[in-house]
Amino acid sequence: MERKIYITVILFLGMLINAQSGKVGIKTTDPKETLDVNGNTYTNSLYLRNPGEPTMTGGSFLATSENSLQLYDPTLESSGLFNYLKLSLTGIPGTGIADYDTKIDADKFLLIVHNYSFKMNDGTTNVVLDYGDNGTNDNRQGSPDVTSFKSNGTWHIRARFTDSKLIALTSANPARTYNNFTVDLYLMAYKRLITKQNISDITTDLGGTNGSTRSVNKPSGF
Template sequence: MKRKIYITIMMCLGLLLNAQNKKVGINTANPTETLDVNGKSYTNSLYLRNPGEPTMTGGSFLATSQNGLQLYDPNLESSGLFNYLKLTLTGVSGLGITDYDTKIDANNFLVVLHNYSFKLNDGTTNVMLDYGDNGINDNKQGSPEVTAFKSNGTWHVKARFTDSRIIATNTNPPSRGYNNFTVDLYLMAYKRLITKQNINDVNADLGGNDGSTQTITKPSGF
């Protein structure tokens, strides 16, 4: 019994001495940081003060601050931190894609559509745009509208051209086929790690000016 009391006192003294040196170790007698945990940790809340780049080396950080935090373990995660996805949609009409649900959770991932291509389903690229649906080349083309957006908790994509339709030009004169196109979308899905708050969309009216003299409210959370 005396031996157990002695060991307990020594452990408390060691913790006290380390605390006086502004370093506390758990499962380690020689802490190298303010809090040095040699093993797994569990918490249901995590707050960071002045988050920045890690000062420790080794491992992949799930989050960073002035000290190392929990390591990212790919064996325990359903996906990686950075996920590349090529989405190929076939049988697309000349109107393009107006709303395709990727089913990727918008609360856990940030999706960026960084590239795209339009072609025929047979792989050829004899594709152009036609203004209107009159079968005549009006020499007018719409603006590309290819983007990822959030809707009902998931990420959606659109890939079309405003005021124009995609047409096939694999004959001379053009055949003006308005269906059976392929759209390749190249996406990056970044896993959300720490979220401070949901940032609202920003809408600003420039009043017909170029924006250089506008004074707007800083976006929330920044």
Template structure:
């Protein structure tokens, strides 16, 4: 393949431009593989991308900002063929044999340094797939039976020792089998919990937004002037 050589003098520095027969233009590279192939650093005030979320035909790369650099202005290439996960991950986690007290600490082994994990949705069931599950107040049979179980369970992801952990417990309540409406089973101890988890690769995060602490002073917040979180 023939290659034409051009030399451009700019501000007393030398820049070599190569134009291949394919029509590709290379700067500091004699074998340009794209319409414009720059081997070196570039500096510009504006950069417009056509279809930035689509993979290229030559490498399947995605452009994403990195939260590892100090300035937050550089771009990194993400290659799904060599990366350990996609930028966005939707995971279904099914836990069986769960006791009626729930889950105190389950280590998902998901790296908390490189991923952000949140619970998108969840459901409860019996071992046979039935969904007749409810909450009951913890107490002796016949004592405080008029009390309803906590309607707001503590179900969340949290960081511990570098990985994401999962918790699903209930305040003063336990899960019960309600397949028999007249006599629910308070001894059933084999539940199935299903969690739908969104896992985001931190490569796409612009920055870590600082914690926000607002004192409402005893008011309901409707009349307060709340500052907008930084970065939005």
């Protein structure tokens, strides 16, 4: 019992001495912040005056969401804040990809197609487009329709060209059915660490003008 009291007194004196310099250290004689705890802490409640801002020393980033505190720790999280992914899909038909489920959680990540390329499965780039799938050179091609979209809680990929079909440039009249294409997709997945609020979609009618004199209301939260 006497030993426990002695340890408690020494710990209290150490905190008192450090407090004179404006910093308090627990299990450390050289506190770096106003309160520096070298070990685990337990509390029933925690009040933060200005949550959601980087720490002054740049050690961590604190984020708040719905009045709760989150501390990003790379050793505990399953992925980083920014993830660069390459997705290669082979055996693609001439019509391209209509709907591919990446299984990436749409509630936890924002997925963006950063870049893409179409080629043959053997790695060659002898790929052309047949506009209208009519077998003739129309001197036209459909617009690229390569994007990510959310469906049933996950991110999906679409990679094709509107009104056009992929064909292999192997002869003057390539075969009309060809399924040996590869699509390389370079994706950026951003982790949703900070969530302030859901922002509703904005729709505005330009009324047939070029939009130079129109403006939309600023979304809440910006």
